[in-house]
Amino acid sequence: MQGDSVTGLDSITTPLQRDSLQQQIYNRLFNGLVTGAYLPGDVISSRRMAQQLGVSAMPVREALTRLTAEGALELTSSRTLQVRTLTPENFDEVTALRIANEGMAAERAARQVTAADIGRVRALHKELSRAAEGQETDRYLAANAAFHGGIYRAAHWPLLMDIIKRLWLAVGPSIRVSVPDHHHMATSMTFHDAALAALEARDAEGLRTAIVEDIRTAATDIRARLEEEAGPAPDQQGG
Secondary structure, three states, rough: OOOOOOOOOOOOOOOOOOOOOHHHHHHHHHHHHOOOOOOOOOEEEHHHHHHHOOOOHHHHHHHHHHHOOOOOOOOOOOEEEEEEOHHHHHHHHHHHHHHHHHHHHHHHHHHHHHHHHHHHHHHHHHHHHHHHHOHHHHHHHHHHHHHHHHHHOOOOOOOHHHHHHHHHHHHHHHHHHHOOOOOHHHHHHHHHHHHHHHOOOHHHHHHHHHHHHHHHHHHHHHHHHHHHHHHOOOHHHOO
């Protein structure tokens, strides 16, 4: 995670630098997936993306290959790459892993957090609150990822951060199509407020509880949407 977020959440319009072009393209795609700029089933064309970015196809293909290996993209029968669509069962696995790993990161963050960490998380919480108050869905999703990432970064465990990034990569597109309405934002902000207060108080159990309940509450709505899109199981369909 770059900066104070799950992936840095740097703008998709930021000019590319010459160094580490493949990594920059990967980060940009990663940010888009985590924050819902790409939705489940969206087709990703390396040629079109290379044209949009003004680069050769090679670094784009390398970034897409990496994301495919990480499970964010999948190759279709027509040989095109598309954003992976989670089944309800896939989502249950991701949710269980998120609760375990993000809960662990939150608990450790409360014990390891520095004054500088708290200052950064406060600023991220302020941005998140403004996005929720304005009911700005895209801004809210980016700020939400940044806020959570700021807390987990305070744990100062890079390997755990990498695991959490992978999980957010899997679930980001499904969050975008399932829950970012006014009611969800208001509900989620109660957990975010509690998380900030617990971090400031260095309350490990309180912070873990706020993070876990935030994940579980959102997961209920996301899973319901995934079940709706998946339709009835074969043995439940009429003959």
